Amino acid sequence: MRLLLLFAFLTSVSSLKILGIFPYAGKSHFVVFEVLLRELAKRGHQVTVVSEFPQKRSLQNYKDIALEQSPNVEIINIPDMPPPFLRKYAILKYLAQAAWETCDKLNQKSMQDLIKTTEKYDLLLIEYFNTDCFLGFAHKFKVPFIGLSSCYDMPWVGERVANPTNPAYIPNHFANFDVHMNFWERLENTILYLYTNIIYSTLMQGDEIAKKYFGDDLPPLHVLARNTSLFLVNTLPALNGARPKVPSFVEVGGMNINKPKQVSPTVYDMWEIKDVKLDAEDD
Numbered sequence: 001m002r003l004l005l006l007f008a009f010l011t012s013v014s015s016l017k018i019l020g021i022f023p024y025a026g027k028s029h030f031v032v033f034e035v036l037l038r039e040l041a042k043r044g045h046q047v048t049v050v051s052e053f054p055q056k057r058s059l060q061n062y063k064d065i066a067l068e069q070s071p072n073v074e075i076i077n078i079p080d081m082p083p084p085f086l087r088k089y090a091i092l093k094y095l096a097q098a099a100w101e102t103c104d105k106l107n108q109k110s111m112q113d114l115i116k117t118t119e120k121y122d123l124l125l126i127e128y129f130n131t132d133c134f135l136g137f138a139h140k141f142k143v144p145f146i147g148l149s150s151c152y153d154m155p156w157v158g159e160r161v162a163n164p165t166n167p168a169y170i171p172n173h174f175a176n177f178d179v180h181m182n183f184w185e186r187l188e189n190t191i192l193y194l195y196t197n198i199i200y201s202t203l204m205q206g207d208e209i210a211k212k213y214f215g216d217d218l219p220p221l222h223v224l225a226r227n228t229s230l231f232l233v234n235t236l237p238a239l240n241g242a243r244p245k246v247p248s249f250v251e252v253g254g255m256n257i258n259k260p261k262q263v264s265p266t267v268y269d270m271w272e273i274k275d276v277k278l279d280a281e282d283d
């Protein structure tokens with residue numbers, strides 16, 4: 001609903017020049033953002049998107065800045081991983097590795113051109129996942145910016161929009177706990193909260209590499225991040241539990257922008273759902 005209001009507001013003013021920065025090589029992340037980016041273009045905004053996933057067919061108002069294809073980061077070899085109870089700690093190592101590889105893309109020609117461009121944008125959309133090194137663009141363009149998460153928010157993001165992150169009752173992304181935690185779960189949730197935030201600020205945030213490309217006058221990234229205007233997160237209370245939220249922390253689970261597709265009859269059979277009529281059209 002809030003997203004609709006945002007659109008209503010955006011369409012009532014003249015069209016905006018929007019820059020989307022989604023350099024993480026995970027397709028499962030990009031599909032979430034792509035729906036929004038395409039819809040913004042459809043509604044008349046000039047959208048420029050930095051990613052590894054350019055549109056296959058050209059789309060009006062939508063311009064790609066395509067990054068070089070990197071190996072699929074979504075394939076993790078499970079036998080290489082420690083036993084399940086340690087996995088939630090070990091996964092940070094993979095995310096840190098992926099963060100460095102993602103930040104290294106600042107070295108690619110298209111990124112270098114963007115760092116030097118004299119082009120002006122009105123708004124930035126940027127993924128909040130395993131690094132903040134691309135927030136250098138927020139400093140460069142000096143325009144409002146919106147963070148997006150394609151999954152349950154990372155433990156280091158709530159704080160920047162002043163959303164409650166208290167580990168006594170907010171489950172950590174990596175914990176997989178329900179909102180109703182018992183004492184031991186809360187204890188581990190607190191340890192994970194401290195652990196993930198320390199690893200993030202020391203290994204993943206990316207101040208050093210961002211300074212290398214955006215210049216030494218770049219403010220600390222965690223300070224820049226506090227200027228986030230809005231944070232859109234792909235969660236839903238029905239799936240992820242109810243939790244306190246500030247107005248700039250908006251749950252947009254499933255995006256719900258495209259018209260729903262007809263559910264296949266086998267799904268109805270599986271759940272023994274009878275006599276359902278959806279007046280949905282195929283896209």
Ligand SMILES: *[C@@H]1O[C@H](CO)[C@@H](O)[C@H](O)[C@H]1NC(C)=O
Binds near residue numbers: 139
């Ligand atoms: C945050 O935004 C304010 C208001 O626009 C601005 O004065 C300040 O310089 C920004 N902080 C950073 C670190 O960019």
